[in-house]
Amino acid sequence: MADTTVVKTQHTWLQRLGLDKKNTQKWIFLFVAIVPPFGGYLLFTLFPNILSLYYAFLDWDGFTEPKFVGFDNFVTAFNDKYVWRALGHNVIFMLVIPTFVVLISLLLGYLISNKNYRENKLLKVLFFFPNVLSTVVIALLWAFIYDGSYGLLNGIIELFGFDMKNFYWLGEERTAILAVIPPWVWGGVALYVIIFANAMLAIPKSLYEAAILEGADHMTRLFKITMPLIMPIVKVAVLFLVVGTLKSFENILILTNGGPYGSTDVIGLYMFNLAFGEEYRNYGYASAIGMILFVILVTAKVLTDKFLPKKDVEF
Template sequence: MSEPTVVKVKPSYSGRMGMDKARTQKWIFLILAVVPPFGGYLLFTLFPNVLSVYYALLDWDGLTDSKFVGLSNFVTAIQDEYVWRALKHNLIFMATVPALVVLISLLLAYLVTYKSYVENEFLKILFFFPNVLSIVVVALLWAFIYDGTYGLLNSGLKLLGIDMNHFYWLGNDSTALWALIPPWVWGGVGLYVIIFVNAMSGIPKSLYESAIIEGAGHMTRLFKITLPLILPVVRVSALFLVISTLKTFEIILIMTNGGPSGSTDVIGLYMFNLAFGKEYINYGYASAVGMILFVILITAKLLMDKFLPNRGVEY
């Protein structure tokens, strides 16, 4: 038998034109979709970061001529006791705020997801409400709560028989730092409750039914079933919270501005005051402190990648 003849049909001229037009449209779409965000990233993120590295090598106040000083700013920053004091406060926040936010958010998300409360939808809105408020509003609200004369905290303690005698919580160096933790936690819990609720909604109910049959309580189900299955989500949330506690300073700037006597100062606020302060301005030194903060952030990220599992448990 003779082999079948294969006839190759060449695309017509109009067909080639259509293919070329489609290919051109694809490239135009890719350029319009990629170039603006990538250009914005280069202009507003990468370029300022690279420029700050150059500034860190200068002695410059932003107005007069700059002077190249090499690594002198970094040496000064390492020897600066205020940098270490601010870093200590950052580490305290990093050790407390993420743990409290994750734990409280997990408990609330579990109750909202697996408890048949009539008010569940309202509770989700209530928990998320602090995230709708700006940082300025949250800071001013809690500053009023801590007020010594009219504050809600002292009034509540007085009803319980504890008279604080007009004690101002943000004005005492022994309490100011710890008083900043509740507003930080209160302002962050709502978002992660919603995130954890969405993650928990994907867990098969059959796992909980089997656990209930075997006599497992709510805490056992939370830490033996729920947490292992949503561990990747918890890991990413904890990473965001750690980064936030290391670089955020706005709420501290509004509530205490690092006082009293520097007892609430953090790296971000110290860097801000160095660059835009009223008495002393040195962009070069502020950039060097910023580079140290950047190294700390990268180190924290690498440590979390190493010690926190990246994958959840599969049953």
């Protein structure tokens, strides 16, 4: 009897609030589904970014009393030659790495989706394998490849009769910035070749059959059918790659730590060393550079959207 009274009381309160049992369950589901991830976003993303904006106006090493300096950190950053050098390296990577990753991924994806090789399933696994590895593992693997004493690259070159004399690819200014590009490309191709191949497989075969009947060759089918239909996916890939090359620095940290003599330094690594390095620690200055990087990332996103083709083709 008591249980019946409690149920009636709850039902009465729900009616007063304008809710029934079904609506109550819906709101409970929405609360459980939305509040935890949104709370995590506020706590671990939005709040640290707002805090970084506050730190950007301080002279603070994380231990002593912070000192408000206004826009001095931003003025120092714009006059810091090392900031501009690091940004120059970022621009090089931003232009080179997405270009190679997209072109190689498109080529391999096209071969997988349009050539009926028996090994296609195995090739997909092999191409995707680098994506399973962490950035640290990939960087360490390529560090062994570039090693001057027992590296695989020097060994292959010496097979053709060239004496490399223990040449360290990551230890020379003229080759270090070129040597860090292949690991980046190799890791990026691993994911996008599968994405592009699956996108191409989703294109109706009837379109290719009609084109073949009209006498279209492979190149015509590629640029008249395949590329226009998967262009939205290519645009997203380019955007992710551009933003990734601007903000990522983990592989550079493992391979060269910005050396030799800053020849491979990037803005993310420079900011990291300013904030957590042993020689010079200034959270305020590092946060100011982080705010500048944020503006650059937003600008890169806007420019990418502007200059990539906007016309999408549907089937």
